[in-house]
Amino acid sequence: MTKPPHAGSADVAAARLRSIPEASVARLAVYLRMLGELAEQGAETVSSDELAAATGVNPAKLRKDLSYIGSYGIRGVGYEIAALVRQLERTLGLDHLRAVALVGVGNLGHALAGYSGFGGRGFPVTALFDVDPDLVGIHINGIVVEHVRAIPQVCAEREVTIGMIATPGPAAQGVCDLLVSSGVRCILNFAPVVLQVPHEVEVRKVDLAVELQILAFHVARKHLAGQDPATVNGHVIEHASNGSGGMLP
Amino acid sequence: MTKPPHAGSADVAAARLRSIPEASVARLAVYLRMLGELAEQGAETVSSDELAAATGVNPAKLRKDLSYIGSYGIRGVGYEIAALVRQLERTLGLDHLRAVALVGVGNLGHALAGYSGFGGRGFPVTALFDVDPDLVGIHINGIVVEHVRAIPQVCAEREVTIGMIATPGPAAQGVCDLLVSSGVRCILNFAPVVLQVPHEVEVRKVDLAVELQILAFHVARKHLAGQDPATVNGHVIEHASNGSGGMLP
DNA sequence: GCAACTTTGTGCGTGCCTTCACAAGCGACT
């Protein structure tokens, strides 16, 4: 199941896409952002060492990550930023916009709806949903909040390809089912629930409470272990000129 | 019950803590939440199969995870929920409260400050900071927003052990340095920047834009590959009675 | 008290990810 039938460029691309390790994909997105910042600063090329330092990654790992999308580096020089950005965007599927629907306009949802980092990066939030009558009908960032029952119709109309769920836990599975039945195949879940989905649907979960608990574990560990620097396997990040130019709220 | 007639329980605990794989720690937090829900529903014991199904994890992996914190299961029966919860809380360092400071009360920060999932789980947000004069002085959930320059003093007073950074990217490193110099050793970073910290400081990063880009990659993959069900390595999660009882916004 | 059944705890093989180390390739300088 690994061999492409014939060697047309589309098949090659598909084979490559499929074979990129999940861990690498996550880092590619980070490289892409850093490259954008470097381009803004007027840089035209970067070496793997520079880019690795700026993103806190091992240089060899970075080169291997980039090798998955092809050879776009010049030996003795580095990577041409513009070309690399273009290729990364194509690989990550950022060459056309992906409409995003957000369900749950409560506390967190409201913040996500107003988060400028999405629209500016090719992910316009084009639909908002909730069940609360007090919320349905209001506008956030120029988008009107619709009732959850309108999900199938609105998602179809606006060609939504990604759904974000920021509802309370108990409501999440129902909302998820609605999204899936509306053709949404990728879901970003903020609710503290494990979603049950058909195998063709991709779910990523962001669990803030779990993140804090992981940190708490490390606090406890440091306390118990005393703070012997040798035994703590903390990751040290070398130098790296401070990257600036973000885009959060 | 089974084995450990504790000999030097502190040392044993420390050794154990150090050796728990990072991936397991993340799952332990998930188990803990699910166990809490089960307890609320009146259950007294769970088998590894039940808990695994409810959390979308392989049963063997779950048992191995739990084995890292000791033998608290009863063969032929399962795990006694109350005892397991207690042990998990101790292992994750949830046996006493951890004061959290949040820097950046903009769009996302405001939502995090109001997020009930933190305080209810042993992570009271006890300090808020920003640089915006319009925000400094206002109250959110009964907490007053202070100026960033007050970080050292306030963090010391309120014994903050965890810092959350929800500032724009360019401000993050400066804020981080302030937190670290105030004695904060664990940081949850929402800013799209790789923080440079001393090796004894633990940083976890939540990057919403990257999460969406990873999803976009999978959209692109599905498109290119057609949707042959066999070649897509999606994870299928079996049955599992729908968990309810969450605690998001 | 014994046998059959259930469920935990774990040794082990497998595969993925990371990291090292080095050859190949490219540009610059003489």
Place this chain on the structure above:
DNA sequence: AGTCGCTTGTGAAGGCACGCACAAAGTTGC
């Protein structure tokens, strides 16, 4: 034109995590 220095791309090794499969241990029924 040739050589030198720098940087990429990758083969190979090590480590970690996953999941199977089974023995150990407990419970239930007779």
